[in-house]
Amino acid sequence: MNRLPLHEDLYLIAHDQSGKPLIHQSSMALGLAGAVLLELAVSGRVTVADGRVTVSRPPAGDLPVSLADGDVRLLVKKAADGLYDRTREALVASGVLVRVSRRRLGMLPYTRYQLADIASVVRASSGVRSAVEGWKPPDARCAALCGLVAVLRLEAELYLDQPANRLVGRLREIASAAPPVVGELVAVVDTLVGEAAVAVYR
Numbered sequence: 001m002n003r004l005p006l007h008e009d010l011y012l013i014a015h016d017q018s019g020k021p022l023i024h025q026s027s028m029a030l031g032l033a034g035a036v037l038l039e040l041a042v043s044g045r046v047t048v049a050d051g052r053v054t055v056s057r058p059p060a061g062d063l064p065v066s067l068a069d070g071d072v073r074l075l076v077k078k079a080a081d082g083l084y085d086r087t088r089e090a091l092v093a094s095g096v097l098v099r100v101s102r103r104r105l106g107m108l109p110y111t112r113y114q115l116a117d118i119a120s121v122v123r124a125s126s127g128v129r130s131a132v133e134g135w136k137p138p139d140a141r142c143a144a145l146c147g148l149v150a151v152l153r154l155e156a157e158l159y160l161d162q163p164a165n166r167l168v169g170r171l172r173e174i175a176s177a178a179p180p181v182v183g184e185l186v187a188v189v190d191t192l193v194g195e196a197a198v199a200v201y202r
Contacts, residue, residue: 004096006141007035007064009124010148011087012096012115013157019097019112023152025084027193031152032087033079034189035144036065037072041181042140048072048181064090072188088113096120125149129158131174132167140178147175147186151193 004012014028015021021028037053040046046067047054053072064086065079091097097113104110115121128146131138138146149155150171155164162170175186 004120004124005036006039006145007032007083007087008091008096009145010035010152011084011091012121012124013128013149013154014152015113017115017118017121019100019114022154022157024197026080026196027152029080029084030076030189030192030196031148032083033065033076034185034192035148036063036079036083037076038144038148038182038185039141040067041185042144042179048184072185073192076188076192125158128171129160132158132160132162132170138174138178140182143174143178144182144186146171147178147182148189150175151186151190 010031011028014023014031037046037048041048045055045057047056051072052070053075054069055067064083068075088097092099092113095116098116099111100114101109101111127136127138127142128149130136131142131146149158150168153168155167155171158167160167176183
């Protein structure tokens with residue numbers, strides 16, 4: 001199986017096996033948007049500097065977001081709109097997720113999107129686990145995923161026998177040691193997720 005896009009790996013890590021999201025959907029959408037931009041940045045298709053995004057080369061294939069030069073914070077926020085649903089549908093279309101309809105208490109219908117194969121999420125998180133444990137040096141893409149897992153506080157889904165705060169610190173260290181664009185974009189997502197969390201309680 002070919003490697004999934006970075007934002008799809010993040011989606012899988014952010015759900016349990018039954019398809020239940022592990023974090024608030026607004027935070028996850030911002031993380032997914034950051035993941036799309038991070039993958040484009042580490043592949044050299046966009047440049048991010050001083051809070052601005054510049055499209056260097058037209059991205060190959062279909063993108064799940066609209067892309068244009070502009071302010072990086074605004075671009076991430078705009079890209080997050082509807083991205084959660086588009087990511088889920090792409091994973092269903094590729095057979096990674098399966099749509100399952102059930103009834104709660106025998107009456108209320110609901111739909112979950114479950115893993116077709118647990119191997120998908122194992123593959124999604126294997127690079128992050130390897131980087132944390134020192135088994136394999138992380139590339140920029142892996143470091144980006146480490147940073148996003150830390151920002152979204154998904155460290156428990158790595159199933160590593162380390163205290164949560166130490167593990168989050170290690171994930172952030174890996175991201176900060178990557179090319180500067182990784183740290184810059186992870187910091188943007190971190191700020192936006194924090195702002196979204198505060199907005200929920202206003």
